[in-house]
Amino acid sequence: MAFFEQHIHDEPKTFLSKYVFSFDHKVIGKQFLWYGIAFLGIGGMMALLIRWTLAFPGEPFPVIGQFLFPHTNGVVPPDTYAMLFTLHGTIMIFYAITPILIGAFGNFCIPLMIGARDMVFPTLNMLSFWLAFVSAILLLASLFTPLGGAAGGWVSYPTLSTLIGSPGIGQTLWCLALFVLGVSSTMGAVNYIATIITLRAPGMGYFDMPLTIWGLWLTAILNAIFLPVLGAGLLLLTFDRVFGTTFFLAGAAATSGSGDPVLFQHVFWIFGHPEVYILILPAWGIVSDLLSFFARKPAFGAKATALAMTSITILSTLVYGHHMYTTQMSPLLTQSFMMLTMTISIPSSVFFANWLGTIWKGSIRFQTPMLFSLGVVFVFGLGGLTGLYLATVSTDLYLHDTYFVVGHFHYTMAASVLLGGFAATYFWFPKMFGRMMNETIGKIHFWITMLGLNGVFMGMMVVGWAGMHRRIYNPFVYEFLQKLIPINTFITVSAITMGAAQLFFVYNFIYSMVKGPKAEQNPWGVGTLEWTIPSPAPHYNFAEIPVVKCGPHELGNPNLKGDRDFQYQTEELVECNS
Amino acid sequence: MNLYSLYMKFFVMSANASEMSLWERMKPPVDISTNGHLIDSLFILTTKLILFFFILVCIGLFGFSWLYRHKKHPKPLYTHGTSKKHVAIVAAIGALVFIVIDMQITGISNRDYMEVYNNWPKESEDIVRVEVLGQQWAWNFRYAGKDGIFNTEDDIVTLNDLRLPIGKKIVFQVSAKDVIHSFSLPNTRQKIDAMPGRIHKMWVELTKPGVYEVVCAQICGTFHYRMKATMTVYTQEDFNKWQDEMQQRTSFAMEKESADLYWGWKWIANN
Numbered sequence: 024m025a026f027f028e029q030h031i032h033d034e035p036k037t038f039l040s041k042y043v044f045s046f047d048h049k050v051i052g053k054q055f056l057w058y059g060i061a062f063l064g065i066g067g068m069m070a071l072l073i074r075w076t077l078a079f080p081g082e083p084f085p086v087i088g089q090f091l092f093p094h095t096n097g098v099v100p101p102d103t104y105a106m107l108f109t110l111h112g113t114i115m116i117f118y119a120i121t122p123i124l125i126g127a128f129g130n131f132c133i134p135l136m137i138g139a140r141d142m143v144f145p146t147l148n149m150l151s152f153w154l155a156f157v158s159a160i161l162l163l164a165s166l167f168t169p170l171g172g173a174a175g176g177w178v179s180y181p182t183l184s185t186l187i188g189s190p191g192i193g194q195t196l197w198c199l200a201l202f203v204l205g206v207s208s209t210m211g212a213v214n215y216i217a218t219i220i221t222l223r224a225p226g227m228g229y230f231d232m233p234l235t236i237w238g239l240w241l242t243a244i245l246n247a248i249f250l251p252v253l254g255a256g257l258l259l260l261t262f263d264r265v266f267g268t269t270f271f272l273a274g275a276a277a278t279s280g281s282g283d284p285v286l287f288q289h290v291f292w293i294f295g296h297p298e299v300y301i302l303i304l305p306a307w308g309i310v311s312d313l314l315s316f317f318a319r320k321p322a323f324g325a326k327a328t329a330l331a332m333t334s335i336t337i338l339s340t341l342v343y344g345h346h347m348y349t350t351q352m353s354p355l356l357t358q359s360f361m362m363l364t365m366t367i368s369i370p371s372s373v374f375f376a377n378w379l380g381t382i383w384k385g386s387i388r389f390q391t392p393m394l395f396s397l398g399v400v401f402v403f404g405l406g407g408l409t410g411l412y413l414a415t416v417s418t419d420l421y422l423h424d425t426y427f428v429v430g431h432f433h434y435t436m437a438a439s440v441l442l443g444g445f446a447a448t449y450f451w452f453p454k455m456f457g458r459m460m461n462e463t464i465g466k467i468h469f470w471i472t473m474l475g476l477n478g479v480f481m482g483m484m485v486v487g488w489a490g491m492h493r494r495i496y497n498p499f500v501y502e503f504l505q506k507l508i509p510i511n512t513f514i515t516v517s518a519i520t521m522g523a524a525q526l527f528f529v530y531n532f533i534y535s536m537v538k539g540p541k542a543e544q545n546p547w548g549v550g551t552l553e554w555t556i557p558s559p560a561p562h563y564n565f566a567e568i569p570v571v572k573c574g575p576h577e578l579g580n581p582n583l584k585g586d587r588d589f590q591y592q593t594e595e596l597v598e599c600n601s
Numbered sequence: 602m603n604l605y606s607l608y609m610k611f612f613v614m615s616a617n618a619s620e621m622s623l624w625e626r627m628k629p630p631v632d633i634s635t636n637g638h639l640i641d642s643l644f645i646l647t648t649k650l651i652l653f654f655f656i657l658v659c660i661g662l663f664g665f666s667w668l669y670r671h672k673k674h675p676k677p678l679y680t681h682g683t684s685k686k687h688v689a690i691v692a693a694i695g696a697l698v699f700i701v702i703d704m705q706i707t708g709i710s711n712r713d714y715m716e717v718y719n720n721w722p723k724e725s726e727d728i729v730r731v732e733v734l735g736q737q738w739a740w741n742f743r744y745a746g747k748d749g750i751f752n753t754e755d756d757i758v759t760l761n762d763l764r765l766p767i768g769k770k771i772v773f774q775v776s777a778k779d780v781i782h783s784f785s786l787p788n789t790r791q792k793i794d795a796m797p798g799r800i801h802k803m804w805v806e807l808t809k810p811g812v813y814e815v816v817c818a819q820i821c822g823t824f825h826y827r828m829k830a831t832m833t834v835y836t837q838e839d840f841n842k843w844q845d846e847m848q849q850r851t852s853f854a855m856e857k858e859s860a861d862l863y864w865g866w867k868w869i870a871n872n
Binding site: 101102105174175176180181182183187188272273274275281283284285318319320321322323324325326327349350351354357358361362365366368369370372373375376377379380381382383384385386387388389397400401404405408409411412415416417418420421423424425485488489490492493494495496497498500501502503506507509510576578579580581 | 621623625626627628629630639640643644647650651654655658659661662665666669670671674675676677678679680681682683687688690691692694695696697698699702703704706707709710711713714715718719737776777778779780781783785787788790791792793794796797798799801802813814816818819820821822823824825826827829
């Protein structure tokens with residue numbers, strides 16, 4: 024694709040055009056970051072309410088319980104509990120992780136790391152954020168409707184999510200909110216894809232892009248293809264709810280012709296499985312880069328990592344049936360999905376080997392972003408490997424819909440992505456705000472988070488194997504689960520620990536933004552393009568569009584002259600004969 | 602009440618209830634079926650295999666972090682990992698994981714699935730047939746009765762009360778009235794979704810008499826957590842006795858007009 028250069032626009036002057044309706048990808052990225060962090064707080068609070076109920080059923084939630092549930096004296100009621108786990112899932116996936124990893128760092132990093140002045144469609148970019156904002160209002164509004172918000176689980180399977188199971192307007196608003204968010208994300212995705220294809224700086228081939236950009240690019244492709252599938256499903260569900268169609272109704276409730284509830288599950292998981300990779304791909308990319316930057320050596324097999332991520336992207340579209348083993352598909356389909364799912368472990372082990380290869384014989388500096396990246400390798404190792412139990416159909420017959428599944432997907436989607444997001448925040452904070460975050464508080468944040476996180480998700484897998492199923496308000500009405508009370512209490516204490524650790528982050532984030540030490544242009548000593556410009560980045564990014572002459576991971580070359588151990592991407596590669 | 606005292610209250614309460622070790626608590630419910638051990642053993646095998654690989658990852662992660670920390674190893678090795686040797690090692694690791702873990706567990710799982718769980722008992726065999734209907738928030742069970750035909754006057758119909766014999770193959774046909782439920786018997790390690798408009802099936806063979814629990818595993822509304830039925834497992838003699846007793850009662854209980862009682866369907870033959 025031919026290269027073209029964007030013009031430098033005048034700096035916006037008014038408050039509105041500078042901070043609110045901004046076309047600048049960096050400002051939009053920050054808007055997404057605030058949006059994501061706010062929802063992370065809400066979703067996290069919901070998680071604590073859920074955990075409290077599971078550990079101490081019938082006990083009032085401390086402090087804020089009295090205000091939230093005055094009718095029950097502070098105890099979470101069962102209908103609210105269903106709403107809580109539904110919205111916890113929805114919020115964390117669509118309103119916290121997606122905005123932080125894809126919205127914030129996608130927007131912020133893509134133009135800076137490929138040497139562009141902005142996204143290729145700045146207006147679309149702005150629209151993408153404000154549609155996400157509208158979607159958030161729709162979702163939050165659903166909480167204040169007469170029967171409360173959606174309560175059918177984040178997968179919202181009909182017929183529970185049709186008028187039979189959830190008569191209130193909350194579920195309809197939920198569908199609309201996600202539909203609007205889908206439109207917003209599709210806009211963002213199209214923009215990312217086009218930007219990466221057309222606006223790479225001259226000289227930058229696809230394999231000269233940092234792996235962060237690879238991850239974001241593949242994510243954007245999956246987003247653009249599969250979010251419309253979810254949109255279609257939600258629209259049909261809305262029709263069933265509002266206009267009396269029966270796409271997903273069957274049985275006694277389908278009074279005017281009959282559809283099939285399984286249809287929705289197919290549509291949902293055709294989207295839903297790629298969605299898992301939509302969330303994790305940016306984190307993989309970021310981790311692949313940061314491991315190299317902080318080990319001070321080139322990323323091991325960077326091309327293989329990029330290709331492995333690409334093949335996972337393709338495979339992820341072919342395996343969704345493993346979410347539906349208990350719906351009695353044809354055995355041939357079940358077997359095929361099992362086999363295809365297994366093949367994902369090949370590319371996964373390839374980039375795991377490459378990650379370990381990257382830190383092998385490096386010169387590792389354990390700054391906060393590096394700690395979080397190493398944390399991702401650890402928790403994703405656990406999360407990925409435990410997926411094997413769920414991929415084999417016979418063990419899934421037992422483990423399906425138990426807490427084992429919950430523990431597994433939290434390891435992959437919550438733990439890994441969250442740690443990846445923190446790594447990115449600590450790493451790019453200087454370029455975003457021109458100040459450094461505090462290292463000591465960052466390290467405390469890391470270690471307490473790791474401790475709490477493993478306690479929570481490991482504990483979930485343990486109770487899952489012991490038979491505790493998902494989404495139950497009070498597990499202990501079952502006799503065979505009563506022995507699990509102490510383990511559940513332990514999980515809840517771990518969750519509170521993990522939640523408390525985030526206070527360190529919030530303090531560090533806000534304090535550093537205002538009072539942190541001023542950041543240099545290149546505090547980490549890294550050669551990618553965003554570090555060739557001042558911190559914080561000026562509104563036009565690059566006064567001169569850079570010309571790229573080498574890869575993103577040129578660190579530790581022994582033939583380098585001078586006091587730098589790395590090369591900028593704008594420099595001719597120093598030959599090394601080893 | 603502060604957190605600590607609350608923790609102590611629940612912990613002490615549950616700890617006193619039975620002096621159970623953590624290991625005991627982590628165990629799945631007792632296996633009462635002829636095939637549950639297949640799933641348990643595959644789980645254990647998978648655990649051993651993934652532990653092996655996870656320990657390798659940890660050795661790499663912690664070992665390299667320790668050996669190659671900046672202070673001890675200031676000069677990094679300049680390599681892009683693109684030499685033939687490096688590529689071969691990475692490819693070998695990928696292949697190793699696939700062959701050692703994936704092929705093995707997929708093979709076992711596929712065998713169990715096709716030869717056991719999906720290998721339906723013949724209709725000519727002496728099997729117990731049960732129709733299961735999930736509704737918000739209860740399980741309805743239906744036995745064909747003396748005539749062996751469902752939806753007739755001599756059917757035995759129960760609510761949240763499943764009674765089964767040991768030593769015979771039991772085939773369930775499962776459906777739902779309103780929303781999706783999931784008919785789960787943790788003690789046999791099996792579950793199947795109950796869906797409106799569809800009839801799914803599942804078969805088990807039990808080995809241990811006793812009283813167990815039937816779980817709804819799929820979220821089905823506010824009182825999902827209370828959708829629990831009792832499964833009483835009898836010896837064959839006791840089961841026959843119970844059936845005879847129920848049979849005598851049914852002729853009084855079955856009112857022709859009651860839709861609640863006539864919810865069954867014609868049994869769908871397995872083969």
